[in-house]
Amino acid sequence: MPEHAPNRLAHETSPYLLQHAYNPVDWYPWGPEALARAQAEQKPILVSIGYAACHWCHVMERESFEHEAVAAVMNTHFVCIKVDREERPDVDQVYMDALHAMGVQGGWPLNVFLTADAKPFYGGTYFPRTSWTQLLVNIGEAYAGEHRDELEQSAARFMAAIGTSELAKYGTTVGGGVSADEFKLLLYNLGLKFDRERGGTNRAPKFPMPSIWRFLLRAHAATGSAEALKQAVLTLREMAWGGIYDQAHGGFARYSVDGEWLAPHFEKMLYDNGQLVSLYSEAFQLTGEPLFRSVVYDTVEFVRLELTSEDGGFFSSLDADSEGEEGKFYVFTKDELRKILGPEEPLFSDYYHCTEEGNWEHGRNILHRRESDADFAAHHHLTPGALATAVAGWKEKIMAVRAGRVRPGLDDKILTGWNALMLQGLTDAYRAFGEPEFLAMAERNAAFIEKNLRRGPQLWRTFKAGTAHIDGFLEDYALVIQAYIGLYEVTFAEQWLRTAETLAEYAMGNFFDSAETQFFYTDSNAEPLIARKKELFDNVIPASNSVMAHNLRRLGRHLDRADYVDLAAAMLAQVRELVAKEPQHLANWASLYAALLYPGPEIAIVGNQAGAFRAELNQQFLFDTVLAGGPKMGKLPLLQHRPARPNHTDVYVCRNYACQAPVQTVADARVTLAVV
Numbered sequence: 001m002p003e004h005a006p007n008r009l010a011h012e013t014s015p016y017l018l019q020h021a022y023n024p025v026d027w028y029p030w031g032p033e034a035l036a037r038a039q040a041e042q043k044p045i046l047v048s049i050g051y052a053a054c055h056w057c058h059v060m061e062r063e064s065f066e067h068e069a070v071a072a073v074m075n076t077h078f079v080c081i082k083v084d085r086e087e088r089p090d091v092d093q094v095y096m097d098a099l100h101a102m103g104v105q106g107g108w109p110l111n112v113f114l115t116a117d118a119k120p121f122y123g124g125t126y127f128p129r130t131s132w133t134q135l136l137v138n139i140g141e142a143y144a145g146e147h148r149d150e151l152e153q154s155a156a157r158f159m160a161a162i163g164t165s166e167l168a169k170y171g172t173t174v175g176g177g178v179s180a181d182e183f184k185l186l187l188y189n190l191g192l193k194f195d196r197e198r199g200g201t202n203r204a205p206k207f208p209m210p211s212i213w214r215f216l217l218r219a220h221a222a223t224g225s226a227e228a229l230k231q232a233v234l235t236l237r238e239m240a241w242g243g244i245y246d247q248a249h250g251g252f253a254r255y256s257v258d259g260e261w262l263a264p265h266f267e268k269m270l271y272d273n274g275q276l277v278s279l280y281s282e283a284f285q286l287t288g289e290p291l292f293r294s295v296v297y298d299t300v301e302f303v304r305l306e307l308t309s310e311d312g313g314f315f316s317s318l319d320a321d322s323e324g325e326e327g328k329f330y331v332f333t334k335d336e337l338r339k340i341l342g343p344e345e346p347l348f349s350d351y352y353h354c355t356e357e358g359n360w361e362h363g364r365n366i367l368h369r370r371e372s373d374a375d376f377a378a379h380h381h382l383t384p385g386a387l388a389t390a391v392a393g394w395k396e397k398i399m400a401v402r403a404g405r406v407r408p409g410l411d412d413k414i415l416t417g418w419n420a421l422m423l424q425g426l427t428d429a430y431r432a433f434g435e436p437e438f439l440a441m442a443e444r445n446a447a448f449i450e451k452n453l454r455r456g457p458q459l460w461r462t463f464k465a466g467t468a469h470i471d472g473f474l475e476d477y478a479l480v481i482q483a484y485i486g487l488y489e490v491t492f493a494e495q496w497l498r499t500a501e502t503l504a505e506y507a508m509g510n511f512f513d514s515a516e517t518q519f520f521y522t523d524s525n526a527e528p529l530i531a532r533k534k535e536l537f538d539n540v541i542p543a544s545n546s547v548m549a550h551n552l553r554r555l556g557r558h559l560d561r562a563d564y565v566d567l568a569a570a571m572l573a574q575v576r577e578l579v580a581k582e583p584q585h586l587a588n589w590a591s592l593y594a595a596l597l598y599p600g601p602e603i604a605i606v607g608n609q610a611g612a613f614r615a616e617l618n619q620q621f622l623f624d625t626v627l628a629g630g631p632k633m634g635k636l637p638l639l640q641h642r643p644a645r646p647n648h649t650d651v652y653v654c655r656n657y658a659c660q661a662p663v664q665t666v667a668d669a670r671v672t673l674a675v676v
Contacts, residue, residue: 013464014084015411016052024071027082038079038116044143045114046078049085052411053267053317056126057109063129077140090522093533099123101161119155166536178597182580190583199235204259210275211538211587218591221623222598240295243366248398250298266327267320270418277425281432285621296429312444314422319409331364348394414463416453420479427486431618457506471526477507478547485554489627517570518545542588557626560637600624604638607649616666
């Protein structure tokens with residue numbers, strides 16, 4: 001039984017907030033009640049932001065928020081607010097910007113101190129208990145005493161910084177088109193950041209950053225750059241061999257703390273895995289690499305088994321910790337492996353690089369690889385088939401042991417945008433492999449979104465325990481529109497394209513800022529915060545503005561909306577020079593740059609074999625291509641005036657508003673596609 005009476009967080013649905021519901025801290029959720037109390041009592045506000053799978057959030061909770069004396073100091077001096085950053089990315093974005101303005105490296109937990117009117121004046125991330133307690137006392141006494149004016153002045157300075165838009169901070173480019181020379185500079189600047197031995201970028205910790213490697217695949221497809229493909233393949237292989245990837249069960253952790261992809265913080269996030277399914281599927285289309293195929297199949301199976309609700313929604317994450325210890329669920333000592341595997345243990349340990357000393361804490365080992373199956377089999381005088389059989393058996397034994405361990409916690413809230421990323425991953429995987437189960441999961445998830453997260457032309461942000469709440473953010477609209485366009489292109493079910501159009505029209509009417517030719521992150525009807533931000537930089541999730549720009553280009557081509565196509569180009573123009581200078585931070589924008597510089601075709605397929613032709617065409621990577629079709633002439637612009645002919649299926653390849661004569665085989669269509 002909990003030692004303390006529940007605080008206000010007990011009424012929330014977020015698993016992260018519920019984790020803190022029995023803290024002795026008098027927590028409030030973000031909302032008018034807490035803000036009104038701060039105003040009424042003229043007390044400073046402490047906002048503590050994190051998420052359920054965050055390891056250091058758990059550490060700070062155990063050390064400080066569960067500690068009676070620390071909680072007493074917090075309750076005495078502050079109105080204390082807990083925020084789930086995954087539910088409220090708008091709040092997180094504003095106060096993370098404030099932290100950066102203070103010159104502090106961001107991260108979670110994010111702890112920010114505010115004036116009574118919610119303006120930030122100090123902040124940081126994780127604090128050990130002693131320094132945290134001293135900081136609380138110092139700030140509390142300063143605010144209540146003669147130094148309040150100084151803190152208010154600091155808040156005013158930080159407000160000026162966070163109130164400035166990203167475009168204004170980093171410079172804009174109005175007018176001017178894309179150029180081949182600037183694109184070469186973009187590729188060169190990005191290449192300066194590469195780790196050419198272990199993949200990824202030359203830094204630690206290492207995050208997967210799917211947008212960067214998806215851009216390189218597009219750059220290769222557009223220009224034939226062997227160097228771009230080489231770096232992408234290196235990165236994907238090293239990640240798939242590393243400890244960041246769950247070698248026994250599939251699925252990726254959020255990042256590795258080292259430069260070799262070995263030691264992760266072990267949380268598994270839906271948004272990473274959705275994007276990485278897309279990335280590995282596209283890489284397979286370009287390379288045919290069997291490793292990439294197995295990563296996609298195993299990661300989708302992990303999501304199906306571990307992160308899927310009974311009615312087809314996808315849960316948010318698995319925790320890094322179990323039994324209060326990071327990674328304990330996933331790692332093994334040599335003695336444990338000997339008991340599990342018996343005489344097979346030496347070969348297993350060679351394959352997964354497990355040692356007596358261990359490569360992780362307490363003599364434990366993170367399973368990881370360093371060579372291909374073909375090379376390992378040759379070095380150990382095994383046939384490829386014998387090795388494959390052995391590896392499958394090892395995985396079964398490891399998973400049987402893991403089944404008896406205490407599982408990491410599950411964050412079972414369902415976030416609209418993150419579900420859309422997984423939906424997109426499934427449609428991309430279906431394009432590449434034609435696996436019916438992938439499409440079935442995708443359609444079931446889309447039906448879940450429609451039933452539970454839509455309300456007319458609007459979206460909710462989150463769903464849990466039968467209830468949706470919080471107005472959708474631009475991220476949600478952008479990612480759902482993207483996923484629905486993809487779902488249309490692998491099914492030719494027009495409803496998905498029309499729904500994408502409806503959501504885009506709502507976003508144009510309620511998020512768009514014509515003054516800066518970009519979209520705000522929040523709906524014009526949403527709760528106002530101290531600043532209304534735009535999301536410009538691509539991070540672990542692409543910026544919602546870059547996704548919307550891609551969407552407008554794709555929708556515009558599908559729906560014959562020149563205004564949408566032109567707006568996508570205008571959005572890129574605002575950041576074009578910045579993309580060329582800092583492409584590692586704007587990689588999804590860089591993909592749009594490639595599309596505008598090397599535009600792909602529109603393909604329409606009409607006839608009784610439209611579905612089969614579509615599936616065959618989709619086996620190859622189609623750069624910047626929009627695909628429409630059906631068994632008969634349709635109402636969509638690309639299908640109008642193209643009647644189906646008896647016992648024929650016609651493929652029309654169009655570029656720059658001009659179409660080639662229709663062809664009747666996929667082979668002939670590929671010949672037409674190859675002619676630029």
